[in-house]
Amino acid sequence: MLGAEGFIGSDWRAKLSLKYYFQRFFWGALGFVLAAWNGSIFSHVLPVPPLIIDGFSALLFPCAIKFVENLALRFTSREFWNKGVLIDTPGKSGGYAIFYVFCYVFSIPLGMAYVLCDVLKPHKNMRL
Template structure:
């Protein structure tokens, strides 16, 4: 991963994290501070986790697999991309820690 990749993918982490912080701003719940800390870490580490997931997926598949069949340009692909973005954000902290420890 390089700086260009990080900065090109950084805004998705900020948008997702900002949305999560905005939605939880007025609610009082027991683990609010922990939730905010995890959201802030996810915002920063999102590009690292995305790169790790893409790199791992491309080790087991070919690039043309991701442009055919279920992943072709259809309306269903947008829903799949939304689920993918949310999954990467949730997994950003553990995957980044695994990546940092393995390097």
């Protein structure tokens, strides 16, 4: 989750690489397939078809994970996430599942926050 992959040195604001994106995209696409296969119980209430919402969620899922990781690493260190209660054990898998479900459910706002904060942020030397 908050491991060393995808991060460069001690920079907590590492950018989203294509490798990182496609490794996380699999889980977003799996969520899309499950939602498409199972259907939505709220399809009669939503003005937008649920598959469109699930499609955006699948595309923004890796960005949502990166946003949460960057936010967590802004206030903590990498070592914090691998010691004490959070050591890598089979019991940590439940925490991963909860984290991924949270990121999938909130992937549109979290992914858009990542895009707005990190991708569209102008460089320090850029003049407007």
